[in-house]
Amino acid sequence: MDTSEGRRRRSRILRLFVAVASALVLTPVLATPALAHGAVSDPPARAYSCYTRWASDWQAPRMATEDPMCNQAWRADPNAMWNWNGLLRDGVGGNYQTAVPDGQLCSGGRTSSGRYAALDEPGAWKTVDLPSRFTLNLLDGSSHGADFIRVYVTRQGFDATTQRLRWSDLELVTTTGRMPTGTTTPVQVNAPGRTGRHIVYTLWQASHLDQSYYFCSDVNFTGGQTPPRPRPPLPPRPRRRHPPRP
DSSP states (O other), X not given: OOOHHHHHHHHHHHHHHHHHHHHHHHSXXXXXXXXXXXXXEETBBHHHHHHHHHGGXXXXXXXXXXXXXXXXXXXHOHHHHHTTTOOEEEXXXXXXXXXXXXXXTXXXXXHHHHTXXXXXXXXXXXXXXXXXXXXXXXXXXXXOOEEEEEEEEEOTTOOTTTOOOOGGGEEEEEEOOSBOOOSOEEEEEEOOSOOEEEEEEEEEEESSSSEEEEEEEEEEEOSSOOOXXXXXXXXXXXXXXXXXXX
């Protein structure tokens, strides 16, 4: 017999089911970047560097004082950090300096509707210490391959804290040929005659499509030899707080 108590119980179960279903629909999905593309992981590109340091605590007030350049980048567009591996342009056809004009090199010519524009801002970005000879590593989770990887370094006298990067500020120091890429893609670099803060600029032309990637890595040349650093870990999965949807 369908008693009133039974009907009330079924009604409570139905309401609970609806509430859970609604919560699943309304709750944003935790956006960890799919390893569909890549970035320079060592010395770390700006977006990758900010992501690996702050993804698990990206709304922390202390970021403003501890890491002000990453703080302004997170505040300008958090999705630039969550999508650290998407700083690319399609169909450039080799016309890199046209597609990526002066002052916009670190954002790939303000690709993705300007998502990465904050990366062009000069300032005290966190640096890593390097000797003049070092190994650059590209992280490419999908193994797109490379038609080539070009590595540029700013000339001595360029001030990354006050100047936007221009092509004329760069010196090409390494060019690879066609090569496979993966989670570790080492490229040997030699940039003599430099000390202090510089930008290492990497242009990666992928092999799977006409797709080019652009990365600014902030470094401090020590003027001597330093022991090799441990291989950088893969980017962490954020442990708390949901990012905004792309």
